[in-house]
Amino acid sequence: MRFIGLAAAAALALAGCSDTNDNAGGSRSALASEGVTDALIAAGNGDEWLTYGGDYDERRFSPLDQINDGNVAQLGLAWSADLDTARGQEATPLMHDGTLYITTAWSMVKAYDAKTGALKWAYDPQVPRSKLVEVCCDAVNRGVALYGDKVYVATLDGRLVALDQDTGSVVWDKLTIPEGSQMAITGAPRIAKGMVLIGSAGAEYFTRGYLAAFDAQTGEELWRFHTVPGDPSKPQEAKHLDAAVKTWSGDFWKRGGGGTVWDSITYDPTTDLVYFGTANAEPWNPAHRNTDGAGDSLYTASIVAVRPDTGEYVWHFQETPEDRWDFDSNQQITVTELSIGGKQRRVVMHAPKNGFFYVLDAQSGKFISGKPFVDGINWASGLDPVTGKPNVNPEAKYEITGKPFVGVPGAVGAHSWTPMSYSPLTGLVYIPTNNTPQYYMGDPDWEPGETGFQLGLDVSGGDIPADKAVRDATKAALNGALVAFDPVAGKIRWKVEQSSPTNGGTLATAGNLVFQGTSTGQFKAFTADTGQELWSFPTQTGVLAAPMTYAIDGEQYVAVLVGWGGVWDVSAGKLGGGITPNVSRLLVFKLGASGKLPPLKATPELVLDPPAPSGSPQQIALGQKLYANSCSVCHGISAVAGSLNPDLRHSSTLGKKDLWQQVVHDGILAENGMVAWNKQFSREQIEAIRLYVLKRANEDKALEKGSGKAT
Ligand SMILES: O=C(O)c1cc(C(=O)O)c2c(n1)C(=O)C(=O)c1cc(C(=O)O)[nH]c1-2
Numbered sequence: 165m166r167f168i169g170l171a172a173a174a175a176l177a178l179a180g181c182s183d184t185n186d187n188a189g190g191s192r193s194a195l196a197s198e199g200v201t202d203a204l205i206a207a208g209n210g211d212e213w214l215t216y217g218g219d220y221d222e223r224r225f226s227p228l229d230q231i232n233d234g235n236v237a238q239l240g241l242a243w244s245a246d247l248d249t250a251r252g253q254e255a256t257p258l259m260h261d262g263t264l265y266i267t268t269a270w271s272m273v274k275a276y277d278a279k280t281g282a283l284k285w286a287y288d289p290q291v292p293r294s295k296l297v298e299v300c301c302d303a304v305n306r307g308v309a310l311y312g313d314k315v316y317v318a319t320l321d322g323r324l325v326a327l328d329q330d331t332g333s334v335v336w337d338k339l340t341i342p343e344g345s346q347m348a349i350t351g352a353p354r355i356a357k358g359m360v361l362i363g364s365a366g367a368e369y370f371t372r373g374y375l376a377a378f379d380a381q382t383g384e385e386l387w388r389f390h391t392v393p394g395d396p397s398k399p400q401e402a403k404h405l406d407a408a409v410k411t412w413s414g415d416f417w418k419r420g421g422g423g424t425v426w427d428s429i430t431y432d433p434t435t436d437l438v439y440f441g442t443a444n445a446e447p448w449n450p451a452h453r454n455t456d457g458a459g460d461s462l463y464t465a466s467i468v469a470v471r472p473d474t475g476e477y478v479w480h481f482q483e484t485p486e487d488r489w490d491f492d493s494n495q496q497i498t499v500t501e502l503s504i505g506g507k508q509r510r511v512v513m514h515a516p517k518n519g520f521f522y523v524l525d526a527q528s529g530k531f532i533s534g535k536p537f538v539d540g541i542n543w544a545s546g547l548d549p550v551t552g553k554p555n556v557n558p559e560a561k562y563e564i565t566g567k568p569f570v571g572v573p574g575a576v577g578a579h580s581w582t583p584m585s586y587s588p589l590t591g592l593v594y595i596p597t598n599n600t601p602q603y604y605m606g607d608p609d610w611e612p613g614e615t616g617f618q619l620g621l622d623v624s625g626g627d628i629p630a631d632k633a634v635r636d637a638t639k640a641a642l643n644g645a646l647v648a649f650d651p652v653a654g655k656i657r658w659k660v661e662q663s664s665p666t667n668g669g670t671l672a673t674a675g676n677l678v679f680q681g682t683s684t685g686q687f688k689a690f691t692a693d694t695g696q697e698l699w700s701f702p703t704q705t706g707v708l709a710a711p712m713t714y715a716i717d718g719e720q721y722v723a724v725l726v727g728w729g730g731v732w733d734v735s736a737g738k739l740g741g742g743i744t745p746n747v748s749r750l751l752v753f754k755l756g757a758s759g760k761l762p763p764l765k766a767t768p769e770l771v772l773d774p775p776a777p778s779g780s781p782q783q784i785a786l787g788q789k790l791y792a793n794s795c796s797v798c799h800g801i802s803a804v805a806g807s808l809n810p811d812l813r814h815s816s817t818l819g820k821k822d823l824w825q826q827v828v829h830d831g832i833l834a835e836n837g838m839v840a841w842n843k844q845f846s847r848e849q850i851e852a853i854r855l856y857v858l859k860r861a862n863e864d865k866a867l868e869k870g871s872g873k874a875t
């Protein structure tokens with residue numbers, strides 16, 4: 165059994181080196197000497213899957229090859245587990261010692277017998293549902309970390325919780341975001357040298373990004389690295405911020421700054437550095453951020469390297485200087501050795517939202533190459549071959565032109581958090597890519613608010629009218645592709661086109677396979693070298709999460725979480741195409757199994773039947789602007805929702821003026837996630853929003869009567 169032998173040998177080889185990882189710095193407790201150890205994580209990718217990205221290098225490559233391109237057609241469902249939450253599922257399961265650990269939406273944790281699927285324990289951190297209004301992109305969570313005898317989960321309401329691996333009971337529970345802030349956590353914690361690393365989400369809100377390190381045993385905070393400066397009239401917390409202050413202007417610090425660390429964190433034992441990606445600058449519109457002149461807004465939209473022992477700055481590379489398009493650089497960071505110009509180099513590989521694939525020197529951060537991994541990029545004509553700085557298209561600077569800009573990529577990103585994988589056998593990176601053009605338009609009259617999205621834009625001009633031809637054309641223009649990218653040549657080697665965006669993360673294996681789920685509800689296997697589809701399984705729901713693989717008693721399994729949601733469902737809604745119902749499950753496959761899912765319950769077709777429209781054109785125009793800039797991020801562009809959040813065109817409150825006020829102004833549904841909006845909006849404005857939605861519902865009703873379904 166080659167696949168088991170490889171992993172065991174690697175684990176043994178590394179076990180002997182574990183003391184070299186030891187570190188006396190800080191007040192950290194001892195490194196784990198049993199259970200999940202540093203050496204086990206470093207060995208990675210064998211029978212167990214011990215960290216979010218599969219190994220420290222975050223390659224998501226498995227040496228297991230029992231399931232391979234010759235027999236994957238016999239892959240079948242070994243077991244499945246229904247989940248008790250119906251929102252987007254984004255976690256990668258971890259497997260240790262025969263137990264599979266997952267998180268679900270609302271940051272709940274479950275532990276299963278990895279062979280039989282029997283539930284061992286479940287933990288619910290009881291995240292208040294009202295938190296939903298402070299997260300941009302659904303109540304998602306991307307997974308746990310394992311270390312020693314503990315499981316770590318970071319919760320949507322900002323806590324880091326340590327659980328006992330055997331029982332799921334809480335060992336410690338610590339608030340990590342500033343109290344009362346609009347930050348959240350969606351990412352998976354990572355382990356480095358006895359520490360748990362986690363940042364936060366929220367760069368669409370009033371937030372100041374950071375990465376923090378906690379003692380794995382006690383939860384004590386050891387360091388916190390702020391990604392953007394604070395009040396420049398006061399001393400900054402660290403030297404790297406003195407340099408950053410010069411790239412901001414005016415009263416930026418009163419407006420947040422953004423740069424959150426919401427997904428990628430990679431610890432590389434070889435360089436002994438921690439790399440992480442930072443989010444967009446906030447507010448998005450630089451005219452409302454750097455209020456007294458332009459600036460790059462460091463360290464937003466960047467990769468930053470710090471020393472794990474101290475959190476001290478080592479290097480940074482800003483991928484999108486002066487971001488204005490929500491080009492987060494939070495996508496997974498993969499470290500590997502590549503042969504470049506005849507020399508072996510340790511590199512960092514990155515496919516951020518902005519559409520360019522970056523290869524940087526892992527030790528110094530020096531730019532090596534940056535080539536497009538998608539077609540049609542129009543915000544920049546390319547990157548400077550020496551510095552890697554983008555040549556920005558002047559038309560993309562909407563705050564200067566005063567005109568709308570339809571950008572490619574859009575804010576969803578050419579690639580986002582859905583993980584890519586890298587096979588050292590093919591030398592290819594497998595990237596789930598998106599094509600989602602986006603309407604950007606500055607709003608010169610915008611003022612920062614206390615709560616809600618802080619973008620400084622007016623995107624109401626991007627409404628999609630009730631015209632079947634326009635709707636069909638919009639959907640056709642939105643799609644995705646699985647791209648196999650050669651990081652040395654900077655070229656796409658093969659590509660599988662997909663009819664809609666935000667498809668699942670990928671897994672590459674030594675069996676010459678790449679696994680990926682799709683937004684339209686299929687879980688597929690392709691040959692890693694050529695991209696030929698060999699196998700597919702209907703998942704009954706869209707797949708966002710990345711698969712992983714493990715082996716027990718000589719049998720290889722592939723596991724994936726399914727359940728549609730995330731940013732595309734909540735914001736693009738049905739107009740984005742590829743919307744499937746949410747059926748949240750954990751699916752586990754092995755060769756020769758033939759399990760079946762229960763038949764999908766039919767979802768009733770709702771017929772649009774709103775009360776008659778009313779209101780003045782002025783009221784409706786105001787409502788359109790407010791809806792587009794504040795409500796559409798959850799209830800869908802042009803008031804056409806996806807499958808998770810209420811479709812207001814069907815709301816029974818639409819014809820009931822007072823009830824609408826009770827919901828939107830007074831917050832009677834706060835427990836369900838619809839908090840009061842009385843700080844942002846007056847009663848008149850809330851009424852204007854109702855009149856706009858009423859008009860939209862009537863237009864769509866007419867469209868459906870005339871030319872059939874248009875969404
Ligand atoms: O700036 C941020 O802090 C932040 C956080 C998150 C998140 O934590 O989920 C997303 C984004 N931005 C974002 O821009 C984005 O497109 C996105 C998609 C998703 C998702 O889970 O589907 N999250 C996020």
Ligand SMILES: [Ca+2]
Nearest residue numbers: 367443444492
């Ligand atoms: Ca963002």
